[in-house]
Amino acid sequence: MRTIGLIGGMSFESSAVYYRLVNEMVRERLGGLASAEVLMHSVNFEEIVSMQKAGDWDGAARRLGDVALKLQVGGADCVLICTNTMHLIAEQVAARISVPLIHIIDETAASLKAAGRRRPLLLATRYTMEHGFYADRMKSLGVEIAVPEAEDRTIVHDIIFSELCAGKVLDSSREKLMRIIEREMAKGADSIILGCTEICLILDPNNLPLPGFDTTTIHAKAAIEFSLGADRKREAA
Structure with missing residues (x-):
């Protein structure tokens, strides 16, 4: 099982859903008391919202990029930005790490x-x-x-x-x-x-x-497919 890195806190209400979903999905797949290998860094949402309102997307990219790198250094094998809005800067965040960023x-x-x-x-x-x-x-x-x-x-x-x-x-x-x-x-x-x-x-x-x-469930499922090594290739439409 590979470790999932979650950039959470945007807001913590949905981050809690992510945490529950990835663990429920692993238990469903593996049975017993199995749960996910997860690292989560939960940011202060007020700080991020202030950047959004100011249009400071470069500052937000640096902030989340720093978090993504910390997750990788801590042992994460992939990273998820647990919010749709902040995928506006997903490419900048992905550029800071060498593990996959699973894109919502x-x-x-x-x-x-x-x-x-x-x-x-x-x-x-x-x-x-x-x-x-x-x-x-x-x-x-x-x-x-x-x-x-x-x-x-x-x-x-x-x-x-x-x-x-x-x-x-x-x-x-x-x-x-x-x-x-x-x-x-x-x-x-x-x-x-x-x-x-x-x-x-x-x-x-x-x-x-x-x-x-x-999107929350879809994103969490993709993380579990990566973590458990399932074939994530999609058939061409």
Whole structure:
């Protein structure tokens, strides 16, 4: 079993989900009391959010790059950035280490293509929905994403940062998200990407009007496949 390195704390609410998922998956695969070999470095999210708001992505890349290198030195055989938004700087972080960085967008695109989905609706932070890095990488992998209208993007972003990252899960916000999904269904969306690692706290991907793809679960599964040495090659679509 190879050691998984997790860059967590963005927010710790979703990092706790990652930790639970990778251990549950190892126990399911190996049985008994088996659990994952994991190293986690949890950062101060307030520091990262300040960089996001200031547009200091270079500073954020240095910070997470330092953390990734510490994980590698500590024995991690791969690294995961446990958040979609900070994959905006994934290439800079990957350049700091010599072990694989398992990329959440690549893994999500592979899952979408395997399911025959080509027009998913992305629900995520404003940074992920608007900065282009997510859409561009998905497009390069053969997937055209859709995002909500500007007003709805604000609603999703605020639910994530003001509520989910603070441990608040409100039925009223779940209803808002479902209305957004219904509006985008009418425009041709064929699936839903839970593109923020906290959204699984409020939306069940298996209880949506379209097929749901939870990036947190997809990312954790990829880490376990790497750790346990499974064949992670994907068939070409």
